[in-house]
Amino acid sequence: MLPAEVQQQIATVEQRGEQQSEEPRDRERSSEKPCPQSTPDWGIVDIGIGTHTAALHRGDCWAAGKKLRPISRQEALCARTDGVTACEVCRPDTVLGAPREAARRTLET
Secondary structure (H helix, E strand, O other): OOHHHHHHHHHHHHHHHHHHHHHHHHHHHHOOOOOOOOOOOEEEEEEOOOOOEEEEEEOOOHHHOOOOEEEOHHHHHHHHHOOOEEOOOOOHHHHHOOOHHHHHHHHHO
């Protein structure tokens, strides 16, 4: 090969390398995901087939699964007094500071 042809091939390879090195950056920028939403403090999971049953969970409970519906602390207290069962894994009733009977007395007064 002649030196001019070699230099041309080198220049071509360098251009391809620059283009390839820029492409992954562009892909990374386009695939950036927005920040995930923060974990709710409380949530209810509606469970049951044919019968409506709900369970109260802390927001970070692993047993809640993906169907956790976020609720406020006040809604969690109301749900607990309405008879919604508390998860036995995360024990939201103890964290709320109001087991079922104590929560009922608090809301009645």
